[in-house]
Amino acid sequence: MFGFLLRRLAVLIPTFIGVSIIAFSFIRLLPGDPVALLSGERVMSPERHAQISAQLGMDRPMVIQYFDYLGGVLTGDFGTSIVSKKPVLDQFLTLFPATVELSFCAIIIAVALGIPAGIIAAVKRGSIFDQGLMGIALVGYSMPIFWWGLLLIILFSGILQWFPVTGRISLMFYFPQVTGFMLIDSLISGQKGAFASALSHLALPSIVLSTIPLAVIARQTRSAMLEVLSEDYVRTARAKGLSPFRVIGVHALRNAMIPVVTTVGLQVGVMLAGAILTETIFSWPGIGKWILDSVFRRDYAVIQGGLLLIAAIIMTVNLIVDLLYGLVNPRIRH
Amino acid sequence: MADATLTAKAAEPVSSAQMRRQMLKEFWFYFSENRGAVIGLYVFVALVLVAIFASLIAPHSPFEQYRDAVLKPPAWVEGGSWTFVLGTDPIGRDILSRLIYGAQYSLFVGLVVTTLSLAAGIIVGVIAGYYRGWVDTIIMRLMDMILAIPSLLLALVLVTILGAGLNSAMIAIAVTLQPHFVRLTRAAVMAEKSRDYVTAARIAGASPLRLMFRTILPNCTAPLIVQATMSFSNAILDLAALGFLGMGVQPPSPEWGTMLAEAREFILRAWWVVTFPGLAILITVLAINLMGDGLRDALDPKLKRS
């Protein structure tokens, strides 16, 4: 298991260095002068240019610039926003909990509905349940989620007026951000109705963000389950006189979960991409919206830093998933 | 007796054309058994025809602004008229005509992006899988990097570098999709490489190039075809997403995602300007995914038995 971890890390480190090269090159690949792009000053005298260039270390050879950058990144310096003049990492850490809260709710919905749906479809293979559930899953899998979000807004916020359209909580509530997670903070604040407000703000975005992972997980669970159900050990379990519930829910499911764990982990990347769209539609103040806004504001330092931070998160999650995979699969653990 | 006829059959030389026809027939048999896949195929063919004959089918120009018919609802809704079947947008353009022309963008981008990423992915994947060693390591680390960045974020970054527009959107999407082909081809090549028929071809003196592309690759086509259909639908979704974010095809082009972006502020006033472009995306992507599922089932020998 320890060797397995080391092997994964050995792959991870070069990948991270590679992504840092991509992020580093990004600014220099953009059309225009990188000094101007990073300082945000459009018009400057040659003296000023030289001054900023020296300040940013951009007058030095490219290789040294890269190692400077990498050194900065490793000590937590991801650059400074051109617009807000704040460190990129600080901004990221302020906004990240909002995205985590949203993604976490979405993945809970996706797993809680997707796995049972996949199991039912596999066990009742070919039945009306199977066809219905898998039909819905395929529609979900094909869904342009930005449109899906707009439809839900039309229906639930426009016509039915059940849920608010934007933001994380109603403006009438104000309390200090202790954890950054609105659901938790609203409970800590003890204000009446705050938690309900936070929850109702969270409902639509998390449904939208969960759509594709939910469909993928349901489809993957079904096919993993179908494969497992035809295995000899499932026949053995039945030959032991176990109840169908135990045969499916214990013997088959435990094995079917091995590939599903990997799928769920891969959905984290899918969700961070989906967060850009979802957060934009619902004005959710998370990192997805932050990155997109930075694209429009030409805040390239933020894009550069955000790119690397998001890639680092995805790589970390993938590492955790690999370890989990080892834990659920005894053949790797031993 | 049954054995005797079998041997007799096997002894007859089977031409490759005959075999191909036989395989195609068998493939169609399994594919056509899947009702959804056949429906998907019909819808897809219809969409291709719509895209090709857009100028003949569309009742209006996609750009003409009917100033006296702004935000007309669809024909069957009160206040609508059959002149504008699906209504008009905020500046009086016919939505149906724009959707018809929009099919051209989606299908064109799907085709180009899939071809690009498939071709690049196969070449890189075969090289990685065939040569292994440091070439393989470098290629796979590169692919890991691309996969470590969410596809839409990477596409956004690339479009920022290349400048918003159709061409840069296509390149950006192709870059994000191609690692899947590389991984798939590499895995298939590695699995096939150790088979006896490859060893036999190598002993017979086949050149590495011939071995890679003539001997090994044709045996890896099934998963590649399935991945290609998935890439096709993903490309359409990604193009629409980029368009929706304002970083794809630029207005006034009638691209479906761009249409949605332009209509966003009217969602609570005129549901049709938002509903129909999205529905067009959904139907197209769904049809392709239905076909993809059918292809997968028909090509996957593991599922064939049942």
Next chain:
Amino acid sequence: MSLLQIDNLTVEFETSTGWFRAVDGVSVSVDKAEVLAIVGESGSGKSVSMLAVMGLLPDTAKITADRMLFEGKDIQSLSGTERRKLIGKDIAMIFQEPIASLNPCFTVGFQIEEVLRIHLGLGKKERRARAIELFKQVGLPNPEERMNAFPHQMSGGQCQRVMIAIAIACNPKLLIADEPTTALDVTIQKQILDLIMDLQARTGMGLIMITHDMGVVAETADRVVVQYKGRKMEEADVLSLFENPKSNYTKALLAALPENATGDRLTTVSAFFDGNPEPAPSAGASAAGAFA
């Protein structure tokens, strides 16, 4: 009263080209402490009929029988729950691929204790003690340690011993062994066969040995049923089957045994057998003649 009595069992599966009859009007019975061998090629339906008894066929299979009695009780009329009280307890089965037949995600200890808990309701300590005792009984080395092992950490022979231990855990009255040694190394085959026969002799359970191997039949069986393409070709006690086979198919099977080969080529069953089980006039002599 027979332990298991099946009359006129037919099993059909629906395929894309219509209904396929895997078992066609087969009648089988086993007495207490008797060893019955069902022998036939692959596809002869010998496993399918026993899977039908166990209720392990998929729902799509159509099973009909005039009678299917276990200790005089009609199995067919049992509800799912009642049937599950019977199988795994009074009727147990072991399979061909021992490693694949054990769940890779659970320890073998878990997999044997599960039966003890569900059928016998034993407590935690008793279960463990009984499981270790069973592992000892089937000749697993270091049974305490083995309890925590996963199937992939054990050899095929050891896995089959675990399967046997699970099968005999509740002292079954009937054990169905479906090609229990086919997937094992030749040296292990004999050990496993001896273990099964030893357990059978000691416990007096009925045993149905499904096999394609005439050698196994000769070594184990009291009585033999020969099956071909879903039909019963012949039923006889083991001595008269080998000395005086009645059906053409049995003759062909015996002639195809390697030790009966003459010259430098092995022969196949189909070289002798044209699908007609009844001896044609003077066929016996000509079959032997054709072979020489």
